[in-house]
Amino acid sequence: MTQNFKGRDIISIRDLSKQDILTILDVAKKLEDKPMPNLMKEKIMATLFFEPSTRTRLSFVSAMERLGGKVLGFENTEVTSVKKGETTWDTIKMIEQYADIIVQRHPIEGAARLAAEASSIPVINGGDGANQHPTQTLLDLYTIKKEKGKLDNLNIGFVGDLKYGRTVHSLCIAMSHFRTKLYFIAPDALQMPKSYLEDLDKKGIPYVIEKDLLKAAKDLDVIYMTRIQKERFPDPVEYNKLKGVYQIDKSLLNHTKKDVKILHPLPRVDEIKKELDDTENAAYFRQAGNGIPVRQAIIALVTGMI
Amino acid sequence: MAKEKLTKEIKIPAIKNGTVIDHIPSRVTLKIIRLVDPQEFEHTISLALNLKSKKIGKKGVIKLSNRFLTKEEVSKVGILAPEATVSIIKDYKIKEKIHVKVSDMIEKIVKCSNPNCITNIEKVKTRFNIVTEHPLKIRCAYCERTMSRDDIKLN
Numbered sequence: 001m002t003q004n005f006k007g008r009d010i011i012s013i014r015d016l017s018k019q020d021i022l023t024i025l026d027v028a029k030k031l032e033d034k035p036m037p038n039l040m041k042e043k044i045m046a047t048l049f050f051e052p053s054t055r056t057r058l059s060f061v062s063a064m065e066r067l068g069g070k071v072l073g074f075e076n077t078e079v080t081s082v083k084k085g086e087t088t089w090d091t092i093k094m095i096e097q098y099a100d101i102i103v104q105r106h107p108i109e110g111a112a113r114l115a116a117e118a119s120s121i122p123v124i125n126g127g128d129g130a131n132q133h134p135t136q137t138l139l140d141l142y143t144i145k146k147e148k149g150k151l152d153n154l155n156i157g158f159v160g161d162l163k164y165g166r167t168v169h170s171l172c173i174a175m176s177h178f179r180t181k182l183y184f185i186a187p188d189a190l191q192m193p194k195s196y197l198e199d200l201d202k203k204g205i206p207y208v209i210e211k212d213l214l215k216a217a218k219d220l221d222v223i224y225m226t227r228i229q230k231e232r233f234p235d236p237v238e239y240n241k242l243k244g245v246y247q248i249d250k251s252l253l254n255h256t257k258k259d260v261k262i263l264h265p266l267p268r269v270d271e272i273k274k275e276l277d278d279t280e281n282a283a284y285f286r287q288a289g290n291g292i293p294v295r296q297a298i299i300a301l302v303t304g305m306i
Numbered sequence: 307m308a309k310e311k312l313t314k315e316i317k318i319p320a321i322k323n324g325t326v327i328d329h330i331p332s333r334v335t336l337k338i339i340r341l342v343d344p345q346e347f348e349h350t351i352s353l354a355l356n357l358k359s360k361k362i363g364k365k366g367v368i369k370l371s372n373r374f375l376t377k378e379e380v381s382k383v384g385i386l387a388p389e390a391t392v393s394i395i396k397d398y399k400i401k402e403k404i405h406v407k408v409s410d411m412i413e414k415i416v417k418c419s420n421p422n423c424i425t426n427i428e429k430v431k432t433r434f435n436i437v438t439e440h441p442l443k444i445r446c447a448y449c450e451r452t453m454s455r456d457d458i459k460l461n
């Protein structure tokens with residue numbers, strides 16, 4: 001079953017079937033329960049970060065090193081990260097000589113697909129602009145499964161910036177493989193794009209559009225919080241008005257199921273108050289930790305080591 | 307039917323040799339005429355808009371004298387107007403009638419509408435998958451942005 005992963009690229013959640021997703025989550029669980037510190041010995045992972053993302057990079061590095069592998073790479077910290085002249089294609093053709101697997105983060109959408117086409121070794125997309133970040137989605141799924149014990153028959157509420165939120169879009173696509181009901185809780189200006197809703201219609205996945213978190217709260221098994229970014233608003237007054245509406249604190253728990261789990265892709269700004277951190281409901285730090293077994297599973301599967 | 311034919315004959319003179327593109331939805335007719343680069347073209351081009359059509363409401367017709375469409379151009383017509391027919395005229399007679407249609411995968415001829423897409427930044431041939439045919443929706447194989455017919459710009 002794991003055989004069909006060898007040599008594959010992980011570029012978009014759309015490329016993964018339900019079975020693919022379940023296989024990755026399965027292997028992740030095995031690696032979490034029984035770490036394999038020598039599995040990737042003698043193997044090298046190249047991390048090509050054309051834009052900075054310390055969190056994602058460190059998670060990948062930790063995942064690889066805990067499997068006994070080595071890491072090389074760069075992280076471009078300049079704002080204008082794509083230098084004129086050298087193309088993605090040429091960079092990849094060079095790097096593939098140095099490593100067994102590539103993780104790429106790039107500010108341009110579609111750069112990951114292009115890298116995969118150029119590369120003879122597996123490419124993992126660590127984020128391509130506003131488009132995809134499949135390992136984040138897989139660790140989100142892993143977290144939901146671990147926290148709730150299942151992926152079916154759940155009511156999942158997405159809160160905050162659903163229009164631009166890449167993690168929300170991908171998780172929405174992934175969840176549509178399962179029997180779920182999705183709640184999109186956001187101001188009109190930041191609601192889920194129509195194309196995603198049409199996809200859900202096509203698949204017959206029920207969903208609710210809601211402005212008020214408190215109205216939906218009692219139904220939810222999972223609350224997936226996201227950050228509302230100031231840059232999205234031309235008017236700072238509008239921003240300040242909206243961001244407050246989607247900040248949560250302990251009082252929210254008076255309106256929810258007792259065992260609701262709160263997720264967040266992090267970093268947070270002030271949409272989740274610190275006072276929630278030590279509740280059983282707060283799953284967001286465990287979620288970040290889940291990045292390790294999930295990325296280990298992906299690395300091991302596509303290199304054919306497991 | 308007879309009436310429609312009559313109107314057409316009055317408004318657009320027949321051509322001896324060339325191509326007739328018919329049953330084009332009126333709103334995309336001007337987009338299609340741009341495909342043949344009308345300024346550079348030296349022969350006659352006749353164009354009619356807002357003709358009555360039972361099938362598609364208002365339609366446009368384009369007649370190109372001494373001009374035949376390449377395969378790529380026919381696919382472009384198919385993307386903009388899958389309802390259209392392309393007829394090749396030889397000696398005032400229809401020699402061949404092509405029903406254009408959208409192929410499963412669109413390559414090269416469409417430009418991605420996302421300015422931050424790698425295909426608009428590096429030299430990469432575009433590629434799109436069909437999401438739905440009616441109404442036409444395509445998705446960029448690179449940035450995954452979906453476009454409807456109105457967003458589509460041809461290369």
Ligand SMILES: [Zn+2]
Pocket residue numbers: 110418419420423424425446447448449450451
């Ligand atoms: Zn694109």
